[in-house]
Amino acid sequence: MTVFLHAxxxxxxxxxxxxxxxxxxxxxxxxxxxxxxxxxDFMTFGxxxxxxxxxxxxxIVLAIVIAGAATGLLGVVANLIVFRPxxxxxVRPVTLLIAGVGLSFIVxxxxxxxxxxxxxxxxxxxxxxxxxxPFLFTTGDLIMICTAIVFLVLLHVxxxxxxxxxxxxxxxxxxxxxxxxxxDSERIISITWFIAGIFTAVAGVGLVLEETTLSPTxxxxxLFIIFGAVILGGLGRPYGAMLGALIVGVLTEVAGQYMNAAxxxxxxxxxxxxxxxxxxxxxxxxKGKTS
Amino acid sequence: MFILTDLLVLGxxxxxxxxxxxxxxxxxxxxxxxxxTYVAVGAYISGVLTLGPSTTPGVTYILGAHLxxxxxxxxxxxAAAILGAVIFSFTVRRLRSDYLAIVTVAxxxxxxxxxxxxxxxxxxxxxxxxxxxITGNADLSTxxxxxxxxxxxxxxxxxxxWLSRxxxxxxxxxxxxxxxxxxxxAAAFGRTIWQSQLWMYIVGCFMAGLxxxxxxxxITAWSPSAFLPLESFFLxxxxxxxGSGNYWGAMLGAFIVIEGLNELSRYTPTFGRPELAGAFRALVIGVVLILxxxxxxxxxxxxxxxxxxxxKTRAAAAARWHxxxxxxxxxxxxxxxxx
Numbered sequence: 329m330t331v332f333l334h335a336x337x338x339x340x341x342x343x344x345x346x347x348x349x350x351x352x353x354x355x356x357x358x359x360x361x362x363x364x365x366x367x368x369d370f371m372t373f374g375x376x377x378x379x380x381x382x383x384x385x386x387x388i389v390l391a392i393v394i395a396g397a398a399t400g401l402l403g404v405v406a407n408l409i410v411f412r413p414x415x416x417x418x419v420r421p422v423t424l425l426i427a428g429v430g431l432s433f434i435v436x437x438x439x440x441x442x443x444x445x446x447x448x449x450x451x452x453x454x455x456x457x458x459x460x461x462p463f464l465f466t467t468g469d470l471i472m473i474c475t476a477i478v479f480l481v482l483l484h485v486x487x488x489x490x491x492x493x494x495x496x497x498x499x500x501x502x503x504x505x506x507x508x509x510x511x512d513s514e515r516i517i518s519i520t521w522f523i524a525g526i527f528t529a530v531a532g533v534g535l536v537l538e539e540t541t542l543s544p545t546x547x548x549x550x551l552f553i554i555f556g557a558v559i560l561g562g563l564g565r566p567y568g569a570m571l572g573a574l575i576v577g578v579l580t581e582v583a584g585q586y587m588n589a590a591x592x593x594x595x596x597x598x599x600x601x602x603x604x605x606x607x608x609x610x611x612x613x614x615k616g617k618t619s
Numbered sequence: 620m621f622i623l624t625d626l627l628v629l630g631x632x633x634x635x636x637x638x639x640x641x642x643x644x645x646x647x648x649x650x651x652x653x654x655x656t657y658v659a660v661g662a663y664i665s666g667v668l669t670l671g672p673s674t675t676p677g678v679t680y681i682l683g684a685h686l687x688x689x690x691x692x693x694x695x696x697x698a699a700a701i702l703g704a705v706i707f708s709f710t711v712r713r714l715r716s717d718y719l720a721i722v723t724v725a726x727x728x729x730x731x732x733x734x735x736x737x738x739x740x741x742x743x744x745x746x747x748x749x750x751x752x753i754t755g756n757a758d759l760s761t762x763x764x765x766x767x768x769x770x771x772x773x774x775x776x777x778x779x780x781w782l783s784r785x786x787x788x789x790x791x792x793x794x795x796x797x798x799x800x801x802x803x804x805a806a807a808f809g810r811t812i813w814q815s816q817l818w819m820y821i822v823g824c825f826m827a828g829l830x831x832x833x834x835x836x837x838i839t840a841w842s843p844s845a846f847l848p849l850e851s852f853f854l855x856x857x858x859x860x861x862g863s864g865n866y867w868g869a870m871l872g873a874f875i876v877i878e879g880l881n882e883l884s885r886y887t888p889t890f891g892r893p894e895l896a897g898a899f900r901a902l903v904i905g906v907v908l909i910l911x912x913x914x915x916x917x918x919x920x921x922x923x924x925x926x927x928x929x930x931k932t933r934a935a936a937a938a939r940w941h942x943x944x945x946x947x948x949x950x951x952x953x954x955x956x957x958x
Contacts, residue, residue, distance in 0.1 A: 362717070363717050363720075363721070365720075410909055413913055414912070414913070419916070420716075421716065421717055422648075422650060422716045422717070422720075423912055423916065425650075425716070425717050425720055426855065426859065426908070426912060427908075427909055427912050427913075429852055429855070429856070429905075429908070430856070430904075430905040430906070430908035430909040430912070431905065431909065432905070433852070433856075433901050433902065433904055433905030433908070434902055434905035434906060434909075436901070437898040437899070437901045437902040437905070438898075438902065440894055440895075440897075440898035441895060441898045441899065441902070444892060444894065445892075445894040445898070552721060552724060552725050552728070555721050559718075559721075588736070590732065590735075590736040591732065591733075591736065593728070593732065594728070594729045594732045594733070597725040597726075597728050597729050598725075598729060600721065600722070600725050601710075601722050601725050601726060601729075604714060604718045604721065604722050605709065605710065605713065605714070605722070608714065608715075608718055
């Protein structure tokens with residue numbers, strides 16, 4: 329039982345990271361309606377920026393803020409240069425998907441060219457264990473969970489109570505109608521990419537803190553687990569993605585506890601496959617997005 | 620000289636793969652990010668079937684046998700085709716394209732993970748090695764052997780292209796294009812969509828298995844590091860850049876993208892850090908892929924350049940519509956335009 333509860337605890341920390349990434353993906357899908365295969369590499373990019381600044385001696389919080397801004401800018405630029413021309417031509421979703429694969433090649437290998445392919449080892453500075461109720465957390469886990477909660481609440485407030493949030497929901501609901509109402513949907517889409525970039529970078533830093541290594545494929549390896557969480561929550565539904573992340577995170581950690589560790593990611597992948605085969609619309613499907 | 624034959628052999632093998640992928644993505648519009656998995660299946664099966672039972676302690680694999688190489692090669696292709704049929708019936712039939720992409724990548728990762736971690740299947744991460752030369756005698760020099768494999772690969776590639784051409788021009792090929800462009804319309808004309816796609820999927824996987832078999836005969840070893848899930852992305856990029864739907868384009872893509880960038884750079888002088896060359900060429904592939912999708916989505920050799928009907932069919936069609944044949948009554952077929 330203790331082992332089980334500890335696994336659930338690890339799962340919660342994993343879920344927190346996963347939730348940030350999944351919400352970012354879901355947010356972007358909700359306004360652009362295609363799945364971006366380069367997302368994992370955006371995460372890696374953010375993590376590398378934060379790591380580089382940290383090595384240079386910048387305060388870690390400031391480093392994460394700068395990394396978030398940089399990744400957000402990367403998202404905006406990627407949208408402007410790569411995705412928007414395709415979306416204006418109204419190509420099939422498959423084309424956007426493959427363009428995402430191309431972008432993934434570009435970002436991942438730029439990282440290799442700039443920072444090298446060998447993994448960077450991090451010194452875990454946030455390592456002391458804390459007993460919270462039945463769970464055992466490291467302080468790093470706790471910080472990660474709190475950060476995730478703060479970010480998600482902030483997002484919720486933005487969504488619900490600001491004019492931007494309202495325009496975003498309108499764009500996501502029906503882009504033509506939103507444009508007819510005078511909403512500058514391209515501006516909304518750009519801002520969404522920026523916000524998603526910030527979330528992605530924070531998730532990337534969290535992922536690296538958890539795994540204690542950073543390599544150019546860190547984010548890409550996590551990508552399909554994130555997709556699993558996103559789809560479980562219903563594609564294009566940020567709130568669903570949070571719950572999806574919680575389920576996927578806890579499930580993989582608990583399953584990993586009782587099985588060969590080599591198969592831990594395979595379990596998550598198998599879960600994604602089964603989910604897509606039997607309930608592709610997720611737990612809460614968004615109307616009009618996908619099927 | 621060896622460099623040239625080596626490049627040509629790898630070009631032909633990659634050509635078979637991309638031509639096979641073209642049957643799936645180009646002809647039928649089925650997105651498959653796990654294509655290299657089928658190559659791996661073909662390579663492993665062909666490898667162990669000629670390798671014989673394991674005699675070295677610490678090296679374990681299943682299905683060890685001393686079969687003649689053509690049988691092993693065909694069985695490798697068949698194994699890949701069967702796996703393809705199974706996966707198709709579970710996934711392709713029920714998923715839309717972007718989910719299918721995710722599922723194929725996830726399946727490729729799982730397959731790779733299992734092969735890599737389970738030493739009992741195909742000797743885990745170390746893989747199989749010392750696959751005998753298909754000529755039987757091991758005293759051939761590498762250069763002579765590469766020439767023999769080049770002949771084999773070229774013949775198989777030619778057969779694959781010939782088959783692609785036959786399919787493309789057949790009524791079945793036109794049905795596939797109709798399905799790819801609009802499934803609902805094709806279904807409304809009473810066609811069974813999934814049946815036609817299944818055939819293309821199976822034939823494509825069979826070609827992948829053959830390519831894998833020839834590959835393992837050539838390099839005489841195979842391990843998980845040889846089929847990283849990333850390779851499938853390169854094949855797809857090659858197909859799209861070359862021209863998806865066009866078998867000449869598929870070959871061109873294999874030779875330009877995979878040969879020109881991947882294999883050739885093994886012979887060019889290295890610079891800087893060792894991983895830099897690889898990173899640059901993947902970067903270039905990414906940029907070219909996006910540029911092609913943006914400015915020439917049909918690829919370098921577009922599908923429309925292909926002869927849709929062939930000379931004979933076209934002559935017959937022309938004869939049918941020739942003014943000399945314009946009659947009100949069509950009982951008597953005319954002889955105009957026919958020998």
